[in-house]
Amino acid sequence: MRFVPRPALAAIAALLLLASGCDLLSAEAEVYDSPLSADDRRAPGPSYLQMPVRQQGGAVLHTPSGTRVVRGAYDWWTRDGDLVTAAAGGLLLYGADGQDGRVKDRGLNPDQTGSTGEAISALHYSDRFRIDVFSPDLADRRTIVVPASAFDTDQASGSGAELQLHGDPYTLDGVTWVEWGVNSEDDTLTDHGLFRIEGDQIDGVLRNEPIVRLYPAYDGSALMLLRQDNGEDEDxxxxxxxxxxxxxxxxxxxxxxxxxxxxxxxRDWRVDAVDKVGDTVAVRFRVYDGEGRDATAQWQLWTYDGEWAEREELAGVRVWFQDGGRLVERPTDPAGSPSTSAGAYPATLTWVPGETGDLSDGEADGEVDGEVLFEPSGATCRLGRGEEFCPQLSTTGSLLPRE
Incomplete structure (x- = not known):
């Protein structure tokens, strides 16, 4: 049975929480029973991309089939563990099986992309009403053009503002989701929302709701949304x-x-990733302590199955579950490294093979029993002005093991 809170019950619950002094952010709700089907495929492990310290030169792709240099702007992973990049010659596909190919669309270089098990959806700022939806192997492509009449706003009429699609578009079960908004230097022009596109039907939903970002579940079984909790009351x-x-x-x-x-x-907890496996929601946070350059941070994974709980065995690391095991990224300075931008901090990457449901390897204690794939060193990182800049490690996978 699906869970859709009744407005009256929700209002009563809110009043009770306020009366009791509880924090509304911690309110408990039943996990929604989504009608979307879960895709059991996983990227073969270990699969990851080692990006260069500088933009010159190619990144290095590592998959079970071998290691090779890739080029273009990165990176969009498919559920099969293939990597898609955009270069001057078009979209390039680097297969997890070692086979490479590309589409014929020369010069196609998307600005925003969203990858799910069934499609790679792309936006182009030069053509702000167009969405391209590719099959994961790039063999098939269809184009969606959103007409201006679909936008539920009059703020772009004669105001010098323009309508646009933005954010990462996603396609799930044949439905494409994309954010829209009014692009203007006038801060009073703020209309925005979300499009649900199925075939020729384009429906606007969540108009002027405080949307931050869409997060599909890794297995395609759910569509999550991160919102700005205090609404749009203050610019x-x-x-x-x-x-x-x-x-x-x-x-x-x-x-x-x-x-x-x-x-x-x-508000100092920043969301790094969101996932859902079965009836469990997972959120990985970068939890900050302090302000500005003095801030330190730690990775924390929390799950929700009717109530929130921290997965303490995964504290201090980022973990991606792939087929055959999991990748564990641990900052070499756990107390402060994640406070810098992604990829600018030194971190080790370890592959832990075996049953993905076994989380008893003691990651939180700093002891990971597995194969070290990348370790910061003078040969792999650039040193300067007392700081160390290391390659960004990009990968794919779910936040929790498959049930």
Whole structure:
């Protein structure tokens, strides 16, 4: 049975929480029973991309089939563990099986992409109403053009503003999801929303809701949405505000369940990744302590199955579950490294083979029993001005083992 809170019950629950002094961010709700099917495929492990310290030169792709240099702007992973990049000659496909190919669209270089098990969806800022949807092997392509009449706004009429699609588009079960908004230097022009596109039907949903980012489950079984928790009441530019997590009904685009955030959450917790496996939601946070350059941070993984719980065995690391095991990325300075931008901090990458459901290897204690794939050194990182800049390690996989 699907869970869609009744408005009256939701209002009563909110009043009770306020009366009791509880934090609404920690409100508990039943996990939504999504009608989307789960895809059991996983990328073969270990698969990861080692990006160069400088933009010159190619990145190095590592898969079970071998190691090779790739070129272009990276990176979009498919559920089969293939890597797609964009270069001057078009989209390039680097197969996990070692076979490479490309589409024939010369000069196609998307600005925003979203990858799911069934499609790679792409936006182009030079053609702001167009979405290209490719099959994961790039063999098939269809183009969606959103007409201006589909945008539920009058703010772009005679105002010097323009309508646009933005964010990462995703395609799940034949439905493409993409954000829209009004692009203007006038801060009072703020209309925005989400399009649900199925065939020739384009429906606008969540108009002027505080949308931050869409997150499909790795296995395609759910569509999550990160929201700005305090709404649109104050325009504060790039300020950091509290957020909350909800799940959408893929048949309507409306909010099906509100999960809030873990106890103790505050606006200095930044979401790194979101996933759902079965009836368990997973969120990996970069939890900051302090402000500015003095801030330190730690990775934390929290799960929600009706209540929030921290997975302490995965504290301090980022873990991706792939076919045959898991990749574990651990900063060499766990106390402070994640406070810098992704890829600018030194980290080791270890492959832990075996049953993905076994999490008893003691990652939180710093002891990972596995094969070290990458380790920061003078040969792999660039040193300067007392700081160390190492290659960014990009990979794919789920946040939790498959049930």
């Amino acid at each position: 504060c530019g790039g300020c950091v505000v509290e957020q909350d997590l909800v799940e959408l009904d893929p048949e309507t685009g409306e909010v099906a369940a509100e999960y809030g955030m873990p106890p103790g959450y505050d």
